[in-house]
Amino acid sequence: MPDFVRAALDERGLMAFYEARPAYQRNDYLMWINNAKRKDTRRKRLGQMLEELETGGIYMKMKWNG
Numbered sequence: 001m002p003d004f005v006r007a008a009l010d011e012r013g014l015m016a017f018y019e020a021r022p023a024y025q026r027n028d029y030l031m032w033i034n035n036a037k038r039k040d041t042r043r044k045r046l047g048q049m050l051e052e053l054e055t056g057g058i059y060m061k062m063k064w065n066g
Contacts, residue, residue: 001030008046009053017053021066025059032060 009015018026029049036042052058057065 002034005030005033005046008050012050012054014050014053017056021053021059028060 006015009018018029021029033042033045033049036045048061052060057063059066
């Protein structure tokens with residue numbers, strides 16, 4: 001996990017929510033964020049992941065029952 005993702009999860013108190021997600025979701029989020037070419041896009045994707053973890057019941061803008 002990149003340091004900036006870990007820092008964001010820790011700062012928002014969302015690490016437990018991240019770790020509670022299935023492995024495929026955790027991997028998808030990290031690959032999706034890291035594969036962005038532009039820093040702005042990485043930041044936007046990170047923000048989406050954090051919001052989805054905070055809200056719960058959402059994965060990649062889709063309803064998820066976890």
